[in-house]
Amino acid sequence: MVSVEKILEKHDFDIEGGNFNKAGTVSTRIKSILKHRQLPDEIVRRSAIVCYEAEINIVSYAKKGVISLTVIPDKIIIEANDEGPGIPNIELAMQQGYSTANQQIREMGFGAGMGLYNIKTYSDVFDITSEVNKGTFLKMAINLI
Amino acid sequence: MDIAAIVKQLNLETRSAEDRLNNKVTGGYTGDLLSDVMANSKAGDIWITRQIHQNIVAVATLKEHAGIILVNSCEPASDTLERANRENVPIMVSKLSAFELTGKIYSMLAEKK
Numbered sequence: 001m002v003s004v005e006k007i008l009e010k011h012d013f014d015i016e017g018g019n020f021n022k023a024g025t026v027s028t029r030i031k032s033i034l035k036h037r038q039l040p041d042e043i044v045r046r047s048a049i050v051c052y053e054a055e056i057n058i059v060s061y062a063k064k065g066v067i068s069l070t071v072i073p074d075k076i077i078i079e080a081n082d083e084g085p086g087i088p089n090i091e092l093a094m095q096q097g098y099s100t101a102n103q104q105i106r107e108m109g110f111g112a113g114m115g116l117y118n119i120k121t122y123s124d125v126f127d128i129t130s131e132v133n134k135g136t137f138l139k140m141a142i143n144l145i
Numbered sequence: 146m147d148i149a150a151i152v153k154q155l156n157l158e159t160r161s162a163e164d165r166l167n168n169k170v171t172g173g174y175t176g177d178l179l180s181d182v183m184a185n186s187k188a189g190d191i192w193i194t195r196q197i198h199q200n201i202v203a204v205a206t207l208k209e210h211a212g213i214i215l216v217n218s219c220e221p222a223s224d225t226l227e228r229a230n231r232e233n234v235p236i237m238v239s240k241l242s243a244f245e246l247t248g249k250i251y252s253m254l255a256e257k258k
Contacts, residue, residue: 023203024206027203028206048207048208049184108196108200109177109179110200112179112181114180115180122184
């Protein structure tokens with residue numbers, strides 16, 4: 001656990017499943033919070049990619065979810081917790097190009113099977129747990145030092 | 146090079162944020178898969194795509210693109226335009242295909258270097 005006095009930022013954002021009109025707004029908010037903190041551009045860039053992919057996954061597949069941003073002196077922690085169908089085979093879902101997205105999602109340019117792969121690539125620590133018919137929990141950390 | 150120079154040389158039609166055509170273009174990226182664009186494009190890029198829905202504005206804002214050019218005369222959806230004007234993202238339309246437009250802009254950028 002992170003001790004309270006070390007927390008520089010802590011924000012929770014609700015995400016609505018299925019609402020593509022709002023997709024990306026939480027990532028934009030988080031990016032502006034991190035920029036405001038004057039963190040290095042590369043750190044902000046990676047955080048935005050990780051956050052965006054997690055947000056799009058919730059919008060694409062889940063009923064609803066929450067993305068939490070925590071900044072402590074040595075890292076940024078981004079957690080994405082959703083209520084949704086869950087992922088039966090995580091190993092398969094992690095493979096670049098594998099996707100269960102429907103046609104509507106693909107027509108918008110999502111569902112290329114790059115989301116989880118990008119999240120893993122751009123975070124320093126990545127944990128995923130999922131329970132079928134319950135939901136998925138992602139925890140990502142990006143090191144600041 | 147700014148967007149205005151590209152608009153003029155390639156006869157693009159501007160559909161949003163006309164007051165931002167002075168945005169500097171330092172590179173470009175062509176793609177319709179949003180995750181690919183998120184991962185591989187850079188700040189200052191001009192983004193060439195045929196996606197017209199409003200999520201392109203979210204991606205361009207997050208990545209700090211100079212602007213978006215829609216190819217093959219694709220027109221942006223009305224909510225895309227509203228969002229683009231709100232977020233100051235210039236969207237232009239070209240009659241060219243992604244291949245031709247990318248080639249022309251690549252050459253323009255190469256000449257400037």
